[in-house]
Amino acid sequence: MVTTTRPERGGETRELLLTTAERLFAEHGVAAVSSRQISEAAGQANNSAVGYHIGTKTDVVLAIVRRHSAPMERRRAEMLATLTEASGLHEWIACLVRPVTGHLADLGNPTWYARFAAQITTDPALRQLVTDETTASPSLRQTLEGIFLLVPALPEQVRRERGDMMRHLLVHMCAERERALHEGTPTPHPTWDAAATGLIDAVTGLWLAPVSAPGSP
Amino acid sequence: MVTTTRPERGGETRELLLTTAERLFAEHGVAAVSSRQISEAAGQANNSAVGYHIGTKTDVVLAIVRRHSAPMERRRAEMLATLTEASGLHEWIACLVRPVTGHLADLGNPTWYARFAAQITTDPALRQLVTDETTASPSLRQTLEGIFLLVPALPEQVRRERGDMMRHLLVHMCAERERALHEGTPTPHPTWDAAATGLIDAVTGLWLAPVSAPGSP
Incomplete structure (x- = not known):
């Protein structure tokens, strides 16, 4: 009996450590939080609980990312399966945005993931790590290929730039909404669903915007 | 003689403290850096130099903001003076973007202001402070009134939302470019001027994007 409950307890501790780490990273940034602080905040007597149950701080970040990317990946695959040849840019961009907002809606207030993601994307080393992880998705x-097919021909650097802009909008608008919900301050939209629609509209406009010639005012 | 050099030395120390604070805030976030750390990093023997020369940490943040807002304000007033009745949305948005990018270009690499601004805007209390300060500009x-006049009629919450999006794009694209220039990693555009054009194009598209009916896919 004891041998079967042990791994179970270990799994619970790991989950608790990840949940605690996500909240601390979201509030203070990844660089500002040590593995020792995570162990302590999770109420672990052993200060090296993070090292024992998960690994390095990078391992913790990746484990948090994977915990969320799996359900978002499922949502996105389901949405993609409903698209047809006739689907437009708006619908393809929805496949990028709604798996994130739908996941956040399902988790219920308060969530920390959107603020955690905002912290990650402003850290160049961590962002690369997470990008490598997610481009494997x-x-x-x-979804990105579908978007690129429907966007007018853009110079390669503009395509990269607008991809960066889309990422900033998704990450920071979700983080800002998550914080407002948590703190009870006003938000532009009543639901994550409505917030997603606002994002999809704006991102569609961003991709369709004409490109000025270099040196124009 | 001594009485005339004293305030001069004090002014120099204040400038040094502000420059140091800006770099530390940009690198680590405002919450993670204490006034004591700023004094130490600026090589001040007296740990309370920040308190003596500037005031609270909030005073430091505001002093840094004002140091940059004054030259940007001048640039924007000059640009606005060249606009006419015939000026389009693109030119009005340029009056928002180019004073920032032009100021960063003038400062020369490395700058810290764009990353500092990104840290400020993710801190709700500080952002409100800075917003109060800048809405007095x-x-x-x-510029914002000019943009709103040329944008199609939008529901009030969508206008606020797209204003937020414009702020996120300006702040985070500039911060990302500043970091890339500092670290010598690739950027989508060769100059701040070209980066501004890319931003103005995309923000114009964002404002002109049609608004979906609530509940649409």
Whole structure:
């Protein structure tokens, strides 16, 4: 009996450590929080609980990312399966945005993931790590390819730039809404669903914007 | 003689403390850096130099903001003076973006201000403070009014939301470019001027994007 409950307890501790780490990273930034602080905040007598149950701080970040990317990946795959040849840019961009907002809606207030993601994307080393992880996601790759096919021909650097802009908007608008919900301050939209629609509209406009010639005012 | 050099030395120390604070805030976030750390990093023997020369940490943040807002304000007023009745949305948005990018270009690499601004805008209390400060800027208010006049009629919450999006794009694209220049990693555009054009194009598209009916996919 004891041998079967042990791994169970270990799994619970790991989950508790990840949940605690996500909140601390979201509030203070990844660089400002040590593994020792995570262990302590999770009420672990052993200060090296993070090292024992998860690994390095990078391992913790990746484990948090994976905990959320799996359900978002499932949502995105389901949405992609409903698209047809006739689907427009708006619908393809929805496949990028709604898996994130739908996941946050499902988790219920308070969530920390959107603020955690905002912290990650402003850290160049961590962002690269997470980008490598997410570009391995078949559903995300398929979504980006779908978007690129429907966007007018853009110089390669503009395409990269607008991809960066889309990422900033998704990450920071979700983080800002998550914080407002948590703190009870006003938000532009009543639901995550409505917030997603606002984002999809704006991102569609961003991709369709004409490109000025270099040196124009 | 001594009485005339004293305030001069004090002014130099104040400038040194502000420059140091800006770099530390940009790198680590405002919450993670204490006044004591700023004094130490600026090589001040007296740990309370920040308190003596500037005041609270909030005073430091505001002093840094004002140091940059004054030259940006001048640039914006000059640009606004060249606009006419015939000026389009693109030119009005340029009055929002180019004073920032032009100021960063003038400062020369490395700058810290864009990353500092990104840290400020993710801190709700500080952002409110800075917003109160900048909405007092006549040139910025005039620019936003010009933009709103040329944008199609939008529901009030969508206008606020797209204003938030414009702020996120300006702040985070500038911060990302500043970091890339500092670290010598690739950027989508060769100059701040070209980066501004990319931003103005995309923000114009964002404002002109049609608004979906609530509940649409």
